[in-house]
Amino acid sequence: MKFETSDTSKEKQKPTDQFAYLDRHEREIHDYRTVFISDTHLGTPGAQHEALLDFLKHTRSDTLYLVGDIIDGWRLKRKWYWPQPHNDVIQKILRKARHGTKVIYIPGNHDEAARQFIGNMFGEIAIKDTDIHETVTGMRLWVVHGDLFDHVIKYARWLAYLGDFAYSTLLNMNKWLNRIRRMFKLPYWSLSQYLKHKVKLAVSFMSAFETVMVKETKRRECHGVVCGHIHKAELKQMDDIIYANAGDWVESLTAFVEHRDGRLEVLQWGTHGLQTEDNIMMTPSQMRVSSGKAA
Secondary structure, three states, X not given: OOOOOOHHHHHHOOOOOOOHHHHHOOOOOEEEXXXXXXXXXXXXXXXXXXXXXXXXXXXXXEEEEEOOOOEOHHHHHHOOOOOHHXXXXXXXXXXXXXXXXXXXXXXXXXXXHXXXXXXXXXXXXXXXXXXXXXXXXXXXXXXXXXXXXXXXXXXXXXXXXXXXXXXXXXXXXHHHHHHHHHHOOOOOOOHHHHHHHHOHXXXXXXXXXXXXXXXHHHHOOOXXXXXXXXXXXXXXXXXXXXXXXOOOOOOOOEEEEEOOOOOEEEXXXXXXXXXXXXXXXXXXXXXXXXXXXXX
């Protein structure tokens, strides 16, 4: 006589997060020379820890840059929020560092408390104010969070906190909206990113930010800049300078990577791993930069 297992036992084994089911099958490990991630905002309910941990598990690189706002100290000061999955993300980064990945942490404005430790090591992780990354093709990329060039942050901190409160409210709305979308098996969609593209003031600010970053990159005689801060992933050339923004892991779930053959790419991670339709790629032949120092 055969006895069939009940559906109840299967339900108990059902994974609790939307990415766990992918690990039932063998998945490709994406290999890069360098990976840049920024604005993960761990310590906030809006942090997309499931997607970020999935990304870290399924990517490999020689160097990993953490380009600021990795931990949101502003929010943690107001209200402590640190669930186990956020700790799992930190532990995964530490394991990468122990196993040979060169990890460089460049603090931002939300984790500015770490700036007092610039020049020191946190285990195997180097803490730096900025860094110069040399690509396989010999280009010098200036790596910086970008908040020091944001006049709202620099000269009117109370306005920044007010903006942070409004932004947090919007992210909470975004979370509930995407829960409803998942019920109908619709892909992830960012309400806040949509509004950023529609509101003229936000577009104007982002354009001014990019212009300032490119000017400073030229002054530092680098070929390009990699930054974060404004939560808008981007890869383009401005005045023969490469401008790359790694985006964030609150809204857009993006990273900036350098391939081993010199290609640069902004990639997006989704509920099924690496997405390709919205990625931005630049090949070495498309990079209009001087062979020596930037003009």
